[in-house]
Amino acid sequence: MIDLFDKHQSSVERHARMLQAGADAVGLTSAKLLSPTRAIINGRETVLAGTNNYMGITFDPDCIAAGKQALDAFGTGTTGSRIANGTYGLHRELESELADFLGRQHCIVFTTGYQANLGMMAGLAGPKDTIFLDADSHSSIYDGCTLSGASLVRFRHNDAADLDKRLARHDPQAGGRLVVLEGIYSMIGDRAPLAEFIEVKHKHGFQLLVDEAHSFGVLGPNGRGLADEAGLEADVDFVVGTFSKSVGAIGGFGAGDHPMFNAIRYNSRPYMFTASPSPSSVATSLAAVRKLKAEPQRRHRLAANSRRLFDGFHSLGLETCCDTVSPVIAVKCPDEPSTIGMWNALLEAGVYVNIALPPGTPNRQCLLRCSVSAAHTQADIDRIIELFGDVVASGAKMLDAGQEKMAQRA
Numbered sequence: 566m567i568d569l570f571d572k573h574q575s576s577v578e579r580h581a582r583m584l585q586a587g588a589d590a591v592g593l594t595s596a597k598l599l600s601p602t603r604a605i606i607n608g609r610e611t612v613l614a615g616t617n618n619y620m621g622i623t624f625d626p627d628c629i630a631a632g633k634q635a636l637d638a639f640g641t642g643t644t645g646s647r648i649a650n651g652t653y654g655l656h657r658e659l660e661s662e663l664a665d666f667l668g669r670q671h672c673i674v675f676t677t678g679y680q681a682n683l684g685m686m687a688g689l690a691g692p693k694d695t696i697f698l699d700a701d702s703h704s705s706i707y708d709g710c711t712l713s714g715a716s717l718v719r720f721r722h723n724d725a726a727d728l729d730k731r732l733a734r735h736d737p738q739a740g741g742r743l744v745v746l747e748g749i750y751s752m753i754g755d756r757a758p759l760a761e762f763i764e765v766k767h768k769h770g771f772q773l774l775v776d777e778a779h780s781f782g783v784l785g786p787n788g789r790g791l792a793d794e795a796g797l798e799a800d801v802d803f804v805v806g807t808f809s810k811s812v813g814a815i816g817g818f819g820a821g822d823h824p825m826f827n828a829i830r831y832n833s834r835p836y837m838f839t840a841s842p843s844p845s846s847v848a849t850s851l852a853a854v855r856k857l858k859a860e861p862q863r864r865h866r867l868a869a870n871s872r873r874l875f876d877g878f879h880s881l882g883l884e885t886c887c888d889t890v891s892p893v894i895a896v897k898c899p900d901e902p903s904t905i906g907m908w909n910a911l912l913e914a915g916v917y918v919n920i921a922l923p924p925g926t927p928n929r930q931c932l933l934r935c936s937v938s939a940a941h942t943q944a945d946i947d948r949i950i951e952l953f954g955d956v957v958a959s960g961a962k963m964l965d966a967g968q969e970k971m972a973q974r975a
């Protein structure tokens with residue numbers, strides 16, 4: 566008999582090597598959260614610089630009060646799907662608040678952002694259709710494509726000319742065509758060149774979905790995302806977003822203006838066959854979306870903090886993956902052992918960032934990925950820069966010591 570776990574041997578060994586070098590990068594535990602930007606990790610107060618908590622809204626007193634009220638009024642969970650008993654007034658209220666915020670006719674709330682992509686893509690495209698994906702798309706987009714049964718065509722990351730070429734080879738009568746882009750790409754923080762893609766849209770004709778997971782609340786004069794920033798919302802057919810980042814909760818949404826948009830509710834398995842988001846999460850999301858609208862100063866602070874970190878890294882001579890500023894700032898590292906070494910050294914010095922290693926990264930790069938929050942103080946940002954400076958300066962030494970330690974343990 567072949568043990569089903571045999572295929573996991575190499576990832577188990579890789580994880581063991583990581584543990585030999587220090588903390589558990591893929592299972593790090595925060596014992597206590599002190600604020601949106603502070604936690605107790607490994608017994609130490611740690612500055613959080615890798616949480617996607619862009620607005621720093623997770624401890625907002627109004628959001629917390631709304632969540633508590635919903636717990637009292639509606640209980641802990643809905644115990645059912647949106648199409649059975651799982652739609653409460655709160656879900657409808659959140660959908661209409663989001664539609665209003667986005668300036669869209671329709672909005673559907675899903676249980677997570679991951680399911681929002683699955684649900685929208687599988688609701689929109691079927692086996693006769695084709696989905697054109699940016700090669701660096703998030704896994705939820707790839708999985709949405711698989712679930713839909715549509716044909717998948719990948720084009721080079723952020724390369725509208727490559728999409729143009731692939732569309733030219735595709736029979737427009739063969740089925741519907743959906744192109745999926747992201748506002749800010751999650752791993753390295755670059756934006757889709759939306760205007761270039763929309764030119765291709767006008768030339769070939771397709772329907773366009775933009776996943777604004779990392780840009781919702783963050784970009785644009787109204788905080789609606791990349792299309793808002795670029796002034797191109799009218800050319801985007803569908804928007805996806807998540808509540809797990811700037812909204813500080815859990816859940817996701819799809820929105821659009823198509824008159825048949827609500828058909829997705831009855832033709833999308835990730836909407837139909839899972840329980841709806843809990844009342845407390847929906848209520849905190851609702852309160853947070855209202856704050857995003859009422860408090861634009863949050864995104865202005867976020868932009869200033871992002872610029873400060875970006876400039877600070879560059880003044881240290883660090884190489885970031887992307888040359889435009891966004892709240893996602895990824896520092897390139899030479900190889901896996903040194904990335905693990907630097908990540909551990911930063912954690913020991915009191916800063917948590919994300920470690921990102923191949924195959925989960927574009928171009929198989931090794932990255933220390935930071936995400937900035939509006940709740941970071943200037944002193945927090947300066948501390949992160951200073952610690953990166955120290956760690957990178959001692960990087961070579963650490964690499965040697967780490968390899969020695971691993972050799973001794975082996």
Ligand code: PMP
Pocket residue numbers: 677678679680682703705747751776778779807808809810815816817
């Ligand atoms: N889309 C993108 C681009 C993401 O980065 C993520 C999560 N990081 C998701 C969708 C899924 O969102 P969630 O984690 O809220 O399910």
